[in-house]
Amino acid sequence: MNTFSWLNGEAFTAFGQHIKWSDMIGNVIGLIALALGWRRSIWTWPAQFLSGAILFTAFAAGHLSGSAGKQVVVMLVAAWGWMQWDRGRQQTQDGTLAVRFATWTERALLVGAAALGTVAVALLFTAYPSLSWDPWPDAYIFVGTVVAMYAQSRGMVEFWFAWLLVDLVGVPLNFANGYAFSGFVYVIYGALVLWGMRDWWLRSRANTAPALEGATA
Template identity: 35%
Template sequence: MNPLEWLFNATLVIGDQQILWREIIGNLFGLASALGGLRRKVWAWPVGIIGNALLFTVFLGAVFGTPNPVNLLGQAGRQLVFIAVSIYGWVQWSRTKNEEHVAVQPKWASWKARVGLGLGMIGGTLILTPIFRALGSFEPVWADAWIFMGSLLATWGMAKGWTEFWLIWIAVDLVGVPLLVSAGYYASALLYAFYGVFTFVGFLTWMRVQRRAREAELSAGTSPGG
């Protein structure tokens, strides 16, 4: 069996449950990408893309003949969106990184952008729910649509350097954990639970970076040479 074939078929058996190694490895790449995002490193984007590609095959269980024959179309579709937006973020952060390879200075989104994010989250969920239901996504379908829209907007916010993107991830995790447990994707549910704590830490970290940058600007402005 070659490595690619092993990766596609290998499972971890815990009691009567089978968990795909693809699901575990894909989520580990996602975690590594989140850590890179926390540190504002450009490598967070390509690492995340690898995880997205693996998880796309996981969440179309009925299509790929995996042990869990459940299709989560929002979860699968968001992996493709992640890849597209991640390419944009990769380019943006690569253009702005400094000599320490820190790629972005966190900032608050404008009120106009915040309203747009809120309307996009709610409106997108309402629009996608009947579409995902018609395509046979797992119930409750609104939760799958919510996760899809939140993931899209959070990734876009990260590319823009908006600190609020961490809060969108928290909203995604609160819905994602129970949905993934009910669908039998236990490895992903466990990681989502961890993400919930991690994203809160990320939010506080980016706020602290903003505060320090502001203090440095004020200090430079009031210094004798400033």
């Protein structure tokens, strides 16, 4: 049995759902990546890359081309985000990433890109049914993931909001497509996202405080 076959074999059954090794391992690493992102550790990016690679095998084996394609984008953005964070750390005194709220212009661009991207990808999935069984929610998650990871790579607190919106659709979609472990993990993602959002929110206020004090001095 080769590695691909083993990864996509059944690990166990829980609550009537068949859990695949690739689905379980990929999502556990994804949880670790999210926790590392919360701590602003640069290792969040290689963890996200590895998670994407393993989940790609899971979705490819299930002939879910759209979801598999999303993992390819996740890996590309993870590689780019790794470089962005490495560059950002070199510009701070303590070597950690500075986080901030996006400007209103950046928020408008993120929302606009998410909306237009979702429509474009959904129309592509609709035109080629073999790419996705659920074109609109799959497109929403596909584009939302890319937008969230981009915001994360720029150190924007809004990245957590984007992840939360992705989770709201990702949970029922994964259960419906038979990826139960992904569905369970998305629920845990939701809790981590709320904690991470609070941490980054407080850190962003701490980062702006010195600037405000200097402006009023």
